[in-house]
Structures are given as C-alpha cells and as structure tokens.
Amino acid sequence: MDQTTRKLAQYRCIPMAKVFAKEQAGKLSEALHTAGLPVVNVSQQHPDGAELVRTLAKDPTLLVGSGNVQTYDQALHALDNGARFLFSPLFDERMIALAQQQDIPIFPVTTQIAMAELHHLKVLGCYPVTELGGLAFINKMGEEGGLSFIVAGHIEESMMEYYLSNPHVLAMTGSWMFADGSDxxxxxxxxxxxASWKLE
Incomplete structure (x- = not known):
C-alpha cells in the first residue's frame, strides 16, 4: 500500500468538500487543522473545485485530493493543481493510467474483480455504496478478490461505525461534517x- 493510501486509511474519515467556493479555502483549511484532521477530498463537480484544490494544495501539511472526477481532462487538471489522490465514480482506463504514471493513488469504481486485478488496484472506491449492494457487495469483493474499499454515497455520521467496523473498508469519504454550511x-x-475515528 502506498504512503498516501496508508494515510487515508489512518484518517478513516475523509471530509468531502462539495459546496465551498475558492474564497473559503482559508477557513476550510483552518477548520481541518484545528480539528486535527488535515485531509480533504474536493469535488470536481463544483464550479470552484479545481481552483479550491490548487489553493489548498499549496499547504504541504494538508492532504488534498480530488473527488467525483468524471473525465480524463478533470483528472489531468486535478493532478496539475496538486491533488495527491483521486476518486472517480467511473472506471476509466486512461484516467487510471494517468494517475499511476504519476504515482498518485486513484480509487475508481468497478464491480469486476478482474478489472481491478488487470490494473493492479487493491483499493477501490465504492460509490454509491448502498446502490452497489452495501456490505454484502464489499464482503464478496473483499473475500474473493482481496480488495479493500473507501466507501461513499449519502453516508451520515450515524452510519460511520456500521461501515468502518468492516474489515474490508479502509475509510469513508462524505460531507456530513459540512452540513452547517458556513457556520x-x-x-x-x-x-x-x-477526527475521533483516526487510527493512531
């Protein structure tokens, strides 16, 4: 397991920023550091997503990645902007190759163990987790393919233990911690x- 993925597995709960404008980068960074959880997954479907990654990634003490990456160009721009990991709801072979060529972990979604093996992927995204079959799907893929997952998709705070107690789930990413908007x-x-879910 690479160092970045190992760090994500240690953090366990990866905040996903879906609603913040680039002007809010400073406050977002301050909140993450104050909480002791210096990691963030920035949605690339927000108009300011790319610029928010670029701004946040200037802080070497913050582990910044790009989420909901849906095209090769979005992946390319995310990496150019300093993203240190990628989440994609797709299984785009060009995108995977691009990330791997730059030694950046990528967590795409597939239901096929053979595809993960073909691309030497041991950790996948699982989004939307419920629609894919939840823990039954994760257990099957984990047991048959030796795969681990970072889960996502409408996961509320109350569901953290349910997912994170599963041995095949390394971490989750979601936005429940940002429900209060700009408060x-x-x-x-x-x-x-x-941050209380972090492994020491």
Missing amino acids: WKAITKALVRA
Whole structure:
C-alpha cells in the first residue's frame, strides 16, 4: 500500500468538500487543522473545485485530493493543481493510467474483480455504496478478490461505525461534517468528531 493510501486509511474519515467556493479555502483549511484532521477530498463537480484544490494544495501539511472526477481532462487538471489522490465514480482506463504514471493513488469504481486485478488496484472506491449492494457487495469483493474499499454515497455520521467496523473498508469519504454550511464553529466541532475515528 502506498504512503498516501496508508494515510487515508489512518484518517478513516475523509471530509468531502462539495459546496465551498475558492474564497473559503482559508477557513476550510483552518477548520481541518484545528480539528486535527488535515485531509480533504474536493469535488470536481463544483464550479470552484479545481481552483479550491490548487489553493489548498499549496499547504504541504494538508492532504488534498480530488473527488467525483468524471473525465480524463478533470483528472489531468486535478493532478496539475496538486491533488495527491483521486476518486472517480467511473472506471476509466486512461484516467487510471494517468494517475499511476504519476504515482498518485486513484480509487475508481468497478464491480469486476478482474478489472481491478488487470490494473493492479487493491483499493477501490465504492460509490454509491448502498446502490452497489452495501456490505454484502464489499464482503464478496473483499473475500474473493482481496480488495479493500473507501466507501461513499449519502453516508451520515450515524452510519460511520456500521461501515468502518468492516474489515474490508479502509475509510469513508462524505460531507456530513459540512452540513452547517458556513457556520465554521459548528463545522469545526463536526470535524473533531470525524477526527475521533483516526487510527493512531
């Protein structure tokens, strides 16, 4: 397992920023650091997603990745902007090759063990986790293919233990800790709770 993936597995709960404008990068970074959870997965489907990655990635103490990457060009721009990991709801072979050529971990989604093996992937994304079959799907893929997962898709705080207690689930990524919008005090408190899942 590469160092970045190992770090994500240690953090366990990876905050996903889906609603923040680039002007909010400073407050977002401050909240993550204050909470002791210096990691963020920035959705590339937000208009400011690419620029938010670029701004946040200037901080070497913050582990910044790009999520919901749906095209090769989005992956290329994310890497150019300093993303240190990629999540994609697709299984795009060009995108996977691009990330691997740059030694950047990518977590695409597939239901086929053979495809993961073909591309030397041991950790996949699982999104949307419920629609893919939940833990029954994860257990089958984990047991038959030796795969691990980072789960995503409408995961609320109350569901954290349900997923993270599974041996095939390395981590989750979601946005429940940002439910209070621009209330940074509430966001920081939620991030502190998210940080409590970290492995020492």
